[in-house]
Amino acid sequence: MNNDWTDEELRAAVDVYVEMLQKHHSNKPFTKKHYYEELHRKYGRTEKSFEYRMQNISYVLSLMGRNWLPGLKPAKNIGAKNAAKIEKMLAEAEGVSFIPVANFETAVREELDKPLLHEPIGNVTPKIIQTKISAYQRDAKVKAWVLKVANGICEGCGNVAPFYGTDGIPYLEVHHIRQLADGGSDTITNAVALCPNCHREMHYGIDRDRLISKLYSKVPRLIRE
Structure with missing residues (x-):
């Protein structure tokens, strides 16, 4: 065929x-x-x-x-x-x-995957692509609560937030274990505060299942959905 x-x-x-x-x-x-x-x-x-x-x-x-x-x-x-x-x-x-x-x-x-040959020219004036997107309405109180409880410490790796934001707050990102796009809830039992490295790995890492299991074991408030 x-x-x-x-x-x-x-x-x-x-x-x-x-x-x-x-x-x-x-x-x-x-x-x-x-x-x-x-x-x-x-x-x-x-x-x-x-x-x-x-x-x-x-x-x-x-x-x-x-x-x-x-x-x-x-x-x-x-x-x-x-x-x-x-x-x-x-x-x-x-x-x-x-x-x-x-x-x-x-x-x-x-x-x-190709050999590195010539420096690319790139686009001096990149074109704008118009797109329509959907967004989920989230509860600000949930994000604030999770960040406050984390107190500047990544709930994944346990390291201190890598820097302070312009608001003077230790910079962590709130991640939904079961993603909203997959039907996950916007609740404190499904959200963790992560450093940028852990957050990116949760989205793009090949070992994300291991990291998820680690979070469920480490963070008592989390409930599998």
């Missing part, structure tokens, strides 16, 4: 991934293999092909700073074009608007 994936096949894989992710977050039982078998019967590709495509979807989610489905470790062997398509399809499947990042970040990683 042709190795080029049609938009129909990509969308089917994305829809199935989103369905499994929603079931995972709702603690509903499901079997990945069952979904792969259904996709195989409909489109003819091997179950392994669909499993690997699911890992590509995990990779796109990782570029977006989103949590991926456990057991489907991100696989980066995906072109920028398909990454952009998957990102758009994810937003459509979840019914949200988004700021596109997958195409750019995939292209960056493709360049990183």
Whole structure:
């Protein structure tokens, strides 16, 4: 079968991934293999092909700073074009608007794999891209409470905040363990104060599951959702 994936096949894989992710977050039982078998019967590709495509979807989610489905470790062997398509399809499947990042970040990683030859010219006057985004209405009291309790100490690594903000407050960032985009609550039982390094690792690190488990063990107020 042709190795080029049609938009129909990509969308089917994305829809199935989103369905499994929603079931995972709702603690509903499901079997990945069952979904792969259904996709195989409909489109003819091997179950392994669909499993690997699911890992590509995990990779796109990782570029977006989103949590991926456990057991489907991100696989980066995906072109920028398909990454952009998957990102758009994810937003459509979840019914949200988004700021596109997958195409750019995939292209960056493709360049990183090449020998460093010439200095790029870049763009002296970068173009402005108009986008529509959705945002969650958060409770300021929750963020303030979490920061006050942390008292300038990262609840992840335990280090002192790396600097003071212009407001004179030790700089920490509040992170939702189960992300709001995945149905997480904006409550103190789902939020921690992290230094920028720990926060970025929680969004983009390959060991985020280990860090999440560590936080649940370390911070008594946290409750798994």
